Amino acid sequence: MNLNLKVWRQNSPEEKGQMVDYQLEGISEHMSFLEMMDVLNQKLINSGERPVAFDHDCREGICGSCSMFINGEAHGPVKGTTTCQLHMRSFKDGDTIFIEPFRANAFPVIKDLVINRSAFDRIQHSGGYISVNTSGNTQDANATPIPKENADLAMDAATCIGCGACVATCKNSSAMLFVGAKISQYALLPQGQVEAKDRAQNMVAQMDAEGFGNCTNTGACEVECPKGISLSNIARMNREFLNGSITE
Amino acid sequence: MLSKKQKFSSIGKKVLMALTGFFLMFFLLQHLSINLLSVVNADVFNKVSHFMGTNPVVQYVLQPVLIFSVVFHFAWGMVLEYQNNQARDVKYAKYKGNANATWMSRNMIISGLAVLAFLAIHFYDFWLPEINTKYIQGDMSGMKHGSDNFRYHEELVSKFAHQPIRVVLYIVAFMMLSLHLLHGFQSSFQTVGFNHSKYTPILKKLGNLFAIAVPLGFVIIAIYHYNSQPH
Numbered sequence: 001m002n003l004n005l006k007v008w009r010q011n012s013p014e015e016k017g018q019m020v021d022y023q024l025e026g027i028s029e030h031m032s033f034l035e036m037m038d039v040l041n042q043k044l045i046n047s048g049e050r051p052v053a054f055d056h057d058c059r060e061g062i063c064g065s066c067s068m069f070i071n072g073e074a075h076g077p078v079k080g081t082t083t084c085q086l087h088m089r090s091f092k093d094g095d096t097i098f099i100e101p102f103r104a105n106a107f108p109v110i111k112d113l114v115i116n117r118s119a120f121d122r123i124q125h126s127g128g129y130i131s132v133n134t135s136g137n138t139q140d141a142n143a144t145p146i147p148k149e150n151a152d153l154a155m156d157a158a159t160c161i162g163c164g165a166c167v168a169t170c171k172n173s174s175a176m177l178f179v180g181a182k183i184s185q186y187a188l189l190p191q192g193q194v195e196a197k198d199r200a201q202n203m204v205a206q207m208d209a210e211g212f213g214n215c216t217n218t219g220a221c222e223v224e225c226p227k228g229i230s231l232s233n234i235a236r237m238n239r240e241f242l243n244g245s246i247t248e
Numbered sequence: 249m250l251s252k253k254q255k256f257s258s259i260g261k262k263v264l265m266a267l268t269g270f271f272l273m274f275f276l277l278q279h280l281s282i283n284l285l286s287v288v289n290a291d292v293f294n295k296v297s298h299f300m301g302t303n304p305v306v307q308y309v310l311q312p313v314l315i316f317s318v319v320f321h322f323a324w325g326m327v328l329e330y331q332n333n334q335a336r337d338v339k340y341a342k343y344k345g346n347a348n349a350t351w352m353s354r355n356m357i358i359s360g361l362a363v364l365a366f367l368a369i370h371f372y373d374f375w376l377p378e379i380n381t382k383y384i385q386g387d388m389s390g391m392k393h394g395s396d397n398f399r400y401h402e403e404l405v406s407k408f409a410h411q412p413i414r415v416v417l418y419i420v421a422f423m424m425l426s427l428h429l430l431h432g433f434q435s436s437f438q439t440v441g442f443n444h445s446k447y448t449p450i451l452k453k454l455g456n457l458f459a460i461a462v463p464l465g466f467v468i469i470a471i472y473h474y475n476s477q478p479h
């Protein structure tokens with residue numbers, strides 16, 4: 001298939017970027033989206049141009065690095081997938097495809113489609129952990145009884161891969177789905193109770209300090225999240241936060 | 249890292265928006281119930297209006313809370329909208345907002361501002377004359393000037409009879425309110441942390457019912473009074 005690509009090119013964080021048009025011929029519909037990008041880059045290298053920088057690592061939907069905003073949607077048109085899990089059969093011959101970085105002031109562009117998501121790391125450092133001694137005297141996992149339902153919900157929350165699609169797709173660049181998931185995975189388990197009072201307070205404070213927007217409950221994040229993280233995690237974060245505010 | 253805690257966190261701001269929203273929705277229901285009386289029985293409507301207009305709890309407790317809620321809600325809504333726009337300086341060249349969220353949820357500021365414009369007209373129509381009569385001219389009797397009949401029902405009817413433009417404006421405004429509440433009702437519960445696998449779907453249905461029935465009720469009343477007088 002033949003494609004018209006419109007790709008965001010930006011040399012450095014300081015430089016102003018722009019959309020640049022590229023034509024690609026003979027792309028197989030069985031290729032993944034990232035393989036199509038590889039073909040584009042090989043073509044650019046062959047003609048002496050600078051290839052498009054983009055993040056990728058696992059190419060199987062678990063690392064969360066392949067941030068691309070494709071035709072107006074985070075990770076492209078297919079729901080519940082990352083960019084690396086998207087295939088060219090989701091497009092038609094002759095299509096024009098917009099490829100942009102995930103955009104939010106809290107996610108500055110480093111180069112082309114590569115963004116700096118360290119804001120997520122700093123949110124995690126501010127409370128996304130439990131203080132248990134793991135040096136050699138690890139407890140048997142079944143020693144602490146946990147209701148199956150809570151274990152499942154915590155596991156669901158823990159499937160968040162920190163990709164940032166929720167922020168990218170949100171009209172407010174809100175990070176509440178990510179933070180809600182990271183708070184929920186501990187809030188639901190007994191091990192998470194020790195720091196529970198401060199966790200939501202500190203993580204929300206860090207989230208705000210990073211410059212993410214406020215949630216309007218549009219639900220776009222939940223739809224675009226490759227891991228299907230549910231909005232109920234945001235409600236749980238709100239409860240945890242209010243609980244921490246009222247009973248501090 | 250608690251020192252980073254701002255006076256109003258993102259969640260705190262949202263909760264204030266939801267709480268004022270709750271109060272406004274409660275107020276709408278109360279307002280509609282009384283207005284419906286104007287269709288059923290002019291006498292009862294007059295008596296209830298007089299009670300609401302002179303009862304100290306309504307006038308000096310609920311009314312200030314209402315004024316505060318309205319002003320706070322729209323002012324805060326604008327602040328949030330501004331801050332949320334500030335969170336993304338470089339906009340997308342292509343952004344498919346409708347692929348994953350409803351128009352209502354993405355445009356609360358538009359439906360909100362439309363309702364605000366309506367409120368300005370509505371205050372000019374009813375609230376300012378009422379305040380003027382009661383608190384500036386000091387006439388707390390509720391009577392029509394120089395008579396011993398209550399004035400409320402007559403004033404209400406006169407605003408709509410032979411006033412097609414006002415009726416149309418009301419209809420448009422209430423459609424915007426409906427859009428606002430189609431998202432706002434269920435959203436406010438999510439904001440205060442209520443999300444339940446069984447009750448939230450029911451609540452969303454209830455919200456849709458509220459968002460359609462309440463504005464429709466106001467519209468029907470306006471049309472009723474428009475038609476109640478011979479043309």
Ligand code: HEM
Nearest residue numbers: 216266269272273322325356357360361364432435436439
């Ligand atoms: C009778 C009038 C009104 C009612 C009943 C009402 C109700 C609500 C409710 C229930 C919400 C949801 C709160 C949440 O998501 O937690 C909301 C949100 C909102 N309202 Fe209103 N509202 C009214 C008037 C207005 C006006 C006059 C404005 C003017 C700008 C406005 C602007 C907004 C905005 C911008 C939001 C979204 C806030 C956000 O989530 O970011 N509203 N409203």
Ligand code: SF4
Nearest residue numbers: 160161163164166225
């Ligand atoms: S919540 Fe979903 S979209 Fe957001 S970072 Fe986690 S996996 Fe990605």
Ligand code: FES
Nearest residue numbers: 059063064066084
């Ligand atoms: S490259 Fe790892 S999720 Fe796409």
